[in-house]
Amino acid sequence: MKKIFVRIKDLTEMKLRGVCAGLSPEKRVIAIIVLAVLFALGNFYMIFRAIYDIGREDARREVIEIAPLDIPDFVPADTLSDRKVREMEEFFNQFNK
Known part of the structure; x- marks a missing residue:
């Protein structure tokens, strides 16, 4: 292809x-x-035509409105036991030493 x-x-x-x-x-x-x-x-011509088309009424496109997402809370924050939280803290604290 390159040779062509x-x-x-x-x-x-x-x-x-x-x-x-x-x-x-x-x-x-x-x-x-x-x-x-x-x-x-x-x-x-191309530059000024593009600038002219920006403000034209028929050149405007319809804006699609997207409703905000409602993300359900599947896992409540207090589902971990205190023992599990301490284990996790100890595990991550060993890397800080």
Whole structure:
């Protein structure tokens, strides 16, 4: 797959070099300026069109409202016995020493 892209790139490069080799330096500068202006115009059109579409009424999308989740309390906090809590504290305290 990589070889195909390399061959396409090389072929395109050779074709462009062939086209540009026939141009005089003045025509090359004109071609570059024309292409840069066309690119800039396309770029500005896309930017300003996106900014314009932000505020349009028909471009607004419906906002989906999500109700807050009600998470049930499956395990009450006081289900552990005091003995189990002490065992757990002793277990974790041994790592702090």
